[in-house]
Amino acid sequence: MTSAGELLHRYSGAMVQVFGQPQLVLASGHGCWVTDVDGKRYLDLLSGIAVNALGHGHPALVQAVTKQAEQAIHISNFFTSEPAVLLAERLLTLAQAPAGSGVFFANSGAEAIEAAIKLSRRTGRSRLIALESSFHGRTTGALALTHKAAYREPFEPLIPEVTFVPPDDADALRAAVDDTTAALFIEPIQGEAGVRELSADYLRLARELTSRHGALLVFDEIQTGIGRTGHWFAHQAADVLPDAMTLAKGLAGGVPIGALVTFGGDVTTLLGAGHHGSTFGGNPLACAAGLAVLDTIEREDLLGNARTVGALLDTLAVPGVSTTRGRGLLRAIELSGIPAPAAMAAAREAGFIVNAVTPTALRLAPPLILTQAELQTFIDALPEILGVAAGPA
Numbered sequence: 001m002t003s004a005g006e007l008l009h010r011y012s013g014a015m016v017q018v019f020g021q022p023q024l025v026l027a028s029g030h031g032c033w034v035t036d037v038d039g040k041r042y043l044d045l046l047s048g049i050a051v052n053a054l055g056h057g058h059p060a061l062v063q064a065v066t067k068q069a070e071q072a073i074h075i076s077n078f079f080t081s082e083p084a085v086l087l088a089e090r091l092l093t094l095a096q097a098p099a100g101s102g103v104f105f106a107n108s109g110a111e112a113i114e115a116a117i118k119l120s121r122r123t124g125r126s127r128l129i130a131l132e133s134s135f136h137g138r139t140t141g142a143l144a145l146t147h148k149a150a151y152r153e154p155f156e157p158l159i160p161e162v163t164f165v166p167p168d169d170a171d172a173l174r175a176a177v178d179d180t181t182a183a184l185f186i187e188p189i190q191g192e193a194g195v196r197e198l199s200a201d202y203l204r205l206a207r208e209l210t211s212r213h214g215a216l217l218v219f220d221e222i223q224t225g226i227g228r229t230g231h232w233f234a235h236q237a238a239d240v241l242p243d244a245m246t247l248a249k250g251l252a253g254g255v256p257i258g259a260l261v262t263f264g265g266d267v268t269t270l271l272g273a274g275h276h277g278s279t280f281g282g283n284p285l286a287c288a289a290g291l292a293v294l295d296t297i298e299r300e301d302l303l304g305n306a307r308t309v310g311a312l313l314d315t316l317a318v319p320g321v322s323t324t325r326g327r328g329l330l331r332a333i334e335l336s337g338i339p340a341p342a343a344m345a346a347a348r349e350a351g352f353i354v355n356a357v358t359p360t361a362l363r364l365a366p367p368l369i370l371t372q373a374e375l376q377t378f379i380d381a382l383p384e385i386l387g388v389a390a391g392p393a
């Protein structure tokens, strides 16, 4: 195999440099482990940023994709397929969506958000509300709802009439939502912001205000959905139903997919024939993969596993760790006095893949199949990793 050094050199000569220099050149994965082209193994505690829900090479996913590839990979939206219908029905059941609800399949998270933005325009209103420190994706519509100035400003003007409000601030939300609001977009746990959970009270207030003013409540569950937090969808812990929900990342275990779920007939029928579309969206390959992921989460009780394994990170008595945040297997470790990028690099050297989600916090979003023993190896190694990252005293 070509060496990492050579491939990285050729990468910089062949790719648009939007991601900077990649950290590794990976060759393969098995379970929660990945191997780079030089043969070094790593415990994958990020799973492609909350994507490889079943880890790497899970037999149920491999078999479903292989079988579906033999039958039909793509058919266009002039036609439909059994996997597409079954996956839509399954998502509606898991979401406890009322009669008349529906699913639109896309190919990525940002595309699911775009569909939600178009849905919101069909209310006849155009004002959108999102939260400060939100992340909803990189396409121009999704970007307009993404708070980080460094992502947004180079591409302005974006769609207008977006208001950002501080998260978990009830008064600010009351002041912002009114009869001109088309939709309020909320990540129940703000992943890219450093795994910052919103309170159940805040989610309920969001439901109450949007209902009162005839605005749509959209939960972006692209990172938090599909079992990641120990619930099928994170908002289920707060016992509120949105008008729409976006999904992507974990849904097909790594095969590209996105979905917009619309709740109830009044919302679902806002989009009618000709209003939206996607060439690849809802293709049988991605939908068969999605079904295999949902079946496996259920069969292997991976919701329960996310809760019990994730609980090992509820508290960490390790020097250099100030707090931990998150739920299930979406977690942040907040560091004190140690830059997160240095900790990420030291972890990688020690054979663990984690992510410096902010300058001071590491994010863990491992496969939902992670065992307690696997996670414990990281916890045991953490004091030394942070010692290396802190540098010579």
Ligand SMILES: *Cc1c(COP(=O)(O)O)cnc(C)c1O
Residues within 6 Å of the ligand: 108, 109, 110, 111, 113, 135, 136, 137, 138, 187, 191, 192, 220, 221, 222, 223, 224, 248, 249
């Ligand atoms: C990753 C993510 C997106 C964007 O998804 P893409 O597939 O990268 O377009 C949107 N919202 C949230 C909450 C995400 O975590």
